[in-house]
Amino acid sequence: DGGITQSPKYLFRKEGQNVTLSCEQNLNHDAMYWYRQDPGQGLRLIYYSQIVNDFQKGDIAEGYSVSREKKESFPLTVTSAQKNPTAFYLCASSISGGSPYEQYFGPGTRLTVT
């Protein structure tokens, strides 16, 4: 079955540590996205990538970094510079960037930093 996998589902870290969230897709999609979801704020775009080896900052990129070395993988690193990292993180992909292509979402990773 094609889809997007994110691991782990729950992640706990101590403040000051970097942590990497995994996102893999086998849909052969060119575009991939990372969103952060906080209660009452909807989805906010962190980074997105239209093609391999290229990515752009979204609306809240500060304190995060990404790489896109392979088409199927788009890992997100939450660095110690991110002031409030506790959140629900969603990865998504689409055939290509923009309309009329829908985005497919992974199950998400809930990160808790204490």
Place this chain on the structure above:
Amino acid sequence: QQPVQSPQAVILREGEDAVINCSSSKALYSVHWYRQKHGEAPVFLMILLKGGEQKGHEKISASFNEKKQQSSLYLTASQLSYSGTYFCGTEKKEGYNDYKLSFGAGTTVTVRA
């Protein structure tokens, strides 16, 4: 800039109708609608492209008024399965072939028997 959704929440009885609105201060190229059930990933419902089109998905339909920079989602004869949080995602073109969605804060719909 995030679009504004209204209302924030709505409670319905099975069979009732509801309208969710999504407004933007920017000119829109398209509007996407997604539904997210508690603890799950958002699921795509429909895309509306510029041109004032309307689309439907089961008894859920939507309209897009490009001039008013807004979209509305219509839940008709609601079913229990319609419960969840509905998000609109608006899209504007930024640069050549460089698209991204801005999502609203969501509207939580609760359908009761």
